[in-house]
Amino acid sequence: MSVLIVGSTALDSIKTPTAENPRLLGGSASHAAVAASFFSPVKLIGVVGDDFPKKYVSLYKRHKIDLSGLQIEKGKTFHWSGEYEVNMNNRRTLLTELGVFEKFTPHLPDTHKKSSFVLLANIAPALQHHVLDQMTRPKFVAADTMDLWLNIALDDLVRLLPRVDCFVLNDSEAHQLTKEDNIFVAVKKIHKMGPKYVIIKKGSHGSVLSSPKGQFICPAYPLQKVSDPTGAGDSFVGGMMGYLATARGPIDKNIRRAMVYGSVVASFCCEGFGLNRTTKIKRTDIERRVTELKHLTQF
Amino acid sequence: MSVLIVGSTALDSIKTPTAENPRLLGGSASHAAVAASFFSPVKLIGVVGDDFPKKYVSLYKRHKIDLSGLQIEKGKTFHWSGEYEVNMNNRRTLLTELGVFEKFTPHLPDTHKKSSFVLLANIAPALQHHVLDQMTRPKFVAADTMDLWLNIALDDLVRLLPRVDCFVLNDSEAHQLTKEDNIFVAVKKIHKMGPKYVIIKKGSHGSVLSSPKGQFICPAYPLQKVSDPTGAGDSFVGGMMGYLATARGPIDKNIRRAMVYGSVVASFCCEGFGLNRTTKIKRTDIERRVTELKHLTQF
Numbered sequence: 001m002s003v004l005i006v007g008s009t010a011l012d013s014i015k016t017p018t019a020e021n022p023r024l025l026g027g028s029a030s031h032a033a034v035a036a037s038f039f040s041p042v043k044l045i046g047v048v049g050d051d052f053p054k055k056y057v058s059l060y061k062r063h064k065i066d067l068s069g070l071q072i073e074k075g076k077t078f079h080w081s082g083e084y085e086v087n088m089n090n091r092r093t094l095l096t097e098l099g100v101f102e103k104f105t106p107h108l109p110d111t112h113k114k115s116s117f118v119l120l121a122n123i124a125p126a127l128q129h130h131v132l133d134q135m136t137r138p139k140f141v142a143a144d145t146m147d148l149w150l151n152i153a154l155d156d157l158v159r160l161l162p163r164v165d166c167f168v169l170n171d172s173e174a175h176q177l178t179k180e181d182n183i184f185v186a187v188k189k190i191h192k193m194g195p196k197y198v199i200i201k202k203g204s205h206g207s208v209l210s211s212p213k214g215q216f217i218c219p220a221y222p223l224q225k226v227s228d229p230t231g232a233g234d235s236f237v238g239g240m241m242g243y244l245a246t247a248r249g250p251i252d253k254n255i256r257r258a259m260v261y262g263s264v265v266a267s268f269c270c271e272g273f274g275l276n277r278t279t280k281i282k283r284t285d286i287e288r289r290v291t292e293l294k295h296l297t298q299f
Numbered sequence: 300m301s302v303l304i305v306g307s308t309a310l311d312s313i314k315t316p317t318a319e320n321p322r323l324l325g326g327s328a329s330h331a332a333v334a335a336s337f338f339s340p341v342k343l344i345g346v347v348g349d350d351f352p353k354k355y356v357s358l359y360k361r362h363k364i365d366l367s368g369l370q371i372e373k374g375k376t377f378h379w380s381g382e383y384e385v386n387m388n389n390r391r392t393l394l395t396e397l398g399v400f401e402k403f404t405p406h407l408p409d410t411h412k413k414s415s416f417v418l419l420a421n422i423a424p425a426l427q428h429h430v431l432d433q434m435t436r437p438k439f440v441a442a443d444t445m446d447l448w449l450n451i452a453l454d455d456l457v458r459l460l461p462r463v464d465c466f467v468l469n470d471s472e473a474h475q476l477t478k479e480d481n482i483f484v485a486v487k488k489i490h491k492m493g494p495k496y497v498i499i500k501k502g503s504h505g506s507v508l509s510s511p512k513g514q515f516i517c518p519a520y521p522l523q524k525v526s527d528p529t530g531a532g533d534s535f536v537g538g539m540m541g542y543l544a545t546a547r548g549p550i551d552k553n554i555r556r557a558m559v560y561g562s563v564v565a566s567f568c569c570e571g572f573g574l575n576r577t578t579k580i581k582r583t584d585i586e587r588r589v590t591e592l593k594h595l596t597q598f
Contacts, residue, residue, distance in 0.1 A: 087480040181386040184523045205504040208521070217518045217595050222507070224483045256598040296516050297596050299555040 001245045002041035002066070005033050005238065006106050006131045007121025007144075009046035009070070012274055013081035013095075014228055016088070021228075024274030025056040026080065028121035028144065031231035032238030034275055035265040036119070037063035038283050039242030043112050045069040045131065047104040049077040059279060068109050073100040088226045089203070108134040117245040120164065121234055122146050125156035132163055140244065140251060142166040142197075144237050150176045162194035165251075168237050170201040183208065184215075197255065201233050209259060213252045218259040219297050221267035221289050228273045232266040235278060239265035257290075264289040300544045301340035301365070303437075304332050304537065305405050305430045306420025308345035308369070311573055312380035312394075313527055315387070320527075323573030324355040325379065327420035327443065330530035331537030333574055334564040335418070336362035337582050338541030342411050344368040344430065346403040348376040358578060367408050372399040387525045388502070407433040416544040419463065420533055421445050424455035431462055439543065439550060441465040441496075443536050449475045461493035464550075467536050469500040482507065483514075496554065500532050508558060512551045517558040518596050520566035520588050527572045531565040534577060538564035538585075556589075563588040 012026030029046045036042045043066040050072060060067055076099035084091045106127055116139035120128035128143055143164040149157050150173060161167060167190060171183055180186040183200050187210040190198045198210045204223070209216040240255075240262030247254040264286050271277040311325030328345045335341045342365040349371060359366055375398030383390045405426055415438035419427035427442055442463040448456050449472060460466060466489060470482055479485040482499050486509040489497045497509045503522070508515040539554075539561030546553040563585050570576040 182523055182525070184521050188523075202504065205501065206516075215521060215595055216598070217505075217521070218598075219516045219596075222483050222514060222516070224481055224487075226481070260598050294598070296514055297518075299515070299517075299559050299593070 001116050002043055003036045003117040003119055003241045003245045004043045004045065004108075004112055004115035004131075004138075005029050005036060005119045005121055005241070006045035006127065007032060007119075007123045007234070008078060008101065009044075009048050010078040010080050010101070012230060013079070014230055014273055015081075015083040015094070016228060017084070017086050019227070019273065021273040023053075023079070024276070025059060026231060026274055027078065028123060028231075028234040030060075031234035031269065031275065031278075032119055032121045032241070033060070033065050034063050034278055035235040035238030035262070035269070036242030036245070037065055038239065038265065038286060039261065040117075040245040042066065042242070043069055043115060045106045045108065045112070047071040047073055047100050049073060049075045049100045052077045059275070063279070069107070069112055071104070071107070075100040082230070084228070088229055106131050116140065117241055118142070119237060119241045120144065120160075121237065125149050125153050125160045128160055129156065129163070140165050142168060142237060142241055144168045144233065145173065147173055147176060158193060161190070164195050166197035166199065167195040168199045168201065168233075170203070170233065174200050184210075197251075199259070201236065203229070203232075206263065207236070207259060209255065211252065211255065216256045216259065218256070218263055219293055221264055221293055222296070223267055223270055226270045227277075229270050230274065232269045235269040236262040236266040238262070260290055260293055261286065264293065300415050301342055302335045302416040302418055302540045302544045303342045303344065303407075303411055303414035304328050304335060304418045304420055304540070305344035305426065306331060306418075306422045306443075306533070307377060307400065308343075308347050309377040309379050309400070311529060312378070313529055313572055314380075314382040314393070315527060316383070316385050318526075318572065320572040322352075322378070323575070324358060325530060325573055326377065327422060327530075327533040329359075330533035330568065330574065330577075331418055331420045331540070332359070332364050333362050333577055334534040334537030334561065334568070335541030335544070336364055337538065337564065337585060338560065339416075339544040341365065341541070342368055342414060344405045344407065344411070346370040346372055346399050348372060348374045348399045351376045358574070362578070368406070368411055370403070370406070374399040381529070383527070387528055405430050415439065416540055417441070418536060418540045419443065419459075420536065424448050424452050424459045427459055428455065428462070439464050441467060441536060441540055443467045443532065444472065446472055446475060457492060460489070463494050465496035465498065466494040467498045467500065467532075469502070469532065473499050483509075496550075498558070500535065502528070502531075505562065506535070506558060508554065510551065510554065515555045515558065517555070517562055518592055520563055520592055521595070522566055522569055525569045526576075528569050529573065531568045534568040535561040535565040537561070559589055559592055560585065563592065
């Protein structure tokens with residue numbers, strides 16, 4: 001089955017202590033869509049300006065991403081610029097030019113409205129709602145978010161939670177949402193807000209799932225060099241949803257492996273700027289790291 | 300086989316945002332010895348003053364810890380007092396009274412000199428050297444440390460590393476020692492300083508082993524409530540060494556499970572002040588959590 005993915009489609013200018021890369025393909029939906037594409041067909045919902053480089057359209061197409069839901073509007077593509085500190089853990093935004101993204105309203109082509117697997121990648125909760133409003137009974141809906149929406153659109157986000165099966169957020173966002181320091185207590189509170197599955201991302205420390213069938217501690221693939229962590233979280237959730245959409249059997253049976261696959265795609269994402277590394281790998285590269293992670297965690 | 304453990308034996312006065320507990324049994328050797336005692340006989344090397352409460356001697360004895368290497372000197376027992384912040388991650392020292400610890404020189408009874416498994420728990424590197432100097436060909440030596448020794452006794456510590464099989468330190472200490480932000484790069488540098496096995500402790504994120512047989516990502520047991528993390532790292536390495544000392548077969552075959560056992564004992568340690576919780580558990584409680592961790596990490 002295919003995955004419908006909505007989120008931001010952007011140009012990212014990224015600075016790290018050792019390099020600078022302007023106007024790379026970025027945005028939560030781009031990272032998630034490419035990650036998912038290794039496992040299942042992807043339908044992308046987003047918006048770009050008429051300045052959007054053709055090479056990035058080709059990139060999407062090489063990954064067989066269905067672009068019939070990608071709007072091309074008069075104006076500039078969303079442009080984000082950020083800088084990472086030496087340890088790659090902290091970043092600061094240098095510039096945000098919303099461009100055509102400012103007035104984005106996602107419209108679903110009829111062919112998209114019955115998608116079974118839906119990923120509401122990081123984007124304003126109001127737009128995440130708007131996508132769900134247009135859909136007919138999806139089988140499994142996952143939503144990601146960021147601290148910005150907790151700050152400026154908390155009500156919309158809280159209203160979204162009962163509408164999603166799986167909510168994905170990082171540890172500091174979980175703290176911000178629940179005021180709990182302990183992530184396992186925070187997760188309990190988040191379950192009460194709606195989602196059956198809650199996943200807490202912890203960057204290089206991996207992630208944790210809480211589900212009806214219990215918890216799962218998902219490892220991160222050990223990396224000796226991180227070039228650019230931008231999009232790693234989006235790659236994680238994208239890879240997970242792509243895997244889930246094609247795996248046979250119930251979600252509960254597949255979600256652990258799905259997270260490991262997502263984690264591996266995220267590891268590749270970190271090894272290059274933007275999507276530079278992710279777009280160069282093959283499914284066999286992913287399988288190799290999944291096997292390695294299996295060995296790395298066995299006792 | 301038994302484990303010889305040298306380290307600090309202290310009275311800890313611990314303050315958290317919700318409670319205050321004066322003069323609990325503490326010190327790296329106390330925590331490590333009790334943790335190891337669940338798996339193998341323990342020989343303790345340390346010093347206390349003549350004010351050392353009899354109830355703590357009884358506690359050691361209940362855990363069948365051999366006290367023939369515990370010196371009782373005229374004067375006060377080492378007393379440490381510290382306070383934890385709300386999130387339990389940061390602590391500050393309120394008071395350090397070294398007492399008899401100031402002039403401590405570990406003397407090994409003859410019966411101890413041929414011990415096969417030696418844990419140099421956190422204590423001045425000069426004293427860790429002094430213990431090794433008295434020993435005849437131990438089979439496996441592990442050493443722990445703390446930031447203080449990296450600050451004031453770095454040369455002694457660096458000279459110790461070629462003398463130990465396994466070096467255990469936390470992520471910030473690894474950074475301090477190697478100036479590397481990436482722990483997997485840091486670990487490579489530490490191997491070059493001597494130890495065949497390097498273990499990086501990451502608190503609630505678990506730990507990572509680097510060994511001749513590859514890496515191992517060791518999970519932490521998920522805790523919804525941490526009462527007092529003091530001694531968790533000592534419990535981890537103590538439990539690990541206790542398990543290794545009785546497990547059959549080569550170290551490489553056993554060290555992963557040993558770390559998981561250590562991790563579980565550390566989880567119990569965190570659930571009570573000082574040794575309050577650890578001293579109340581049974582081997583069956585440990586086995587239950589090890590089985591749980593197996594399930595929590597499988598995919």
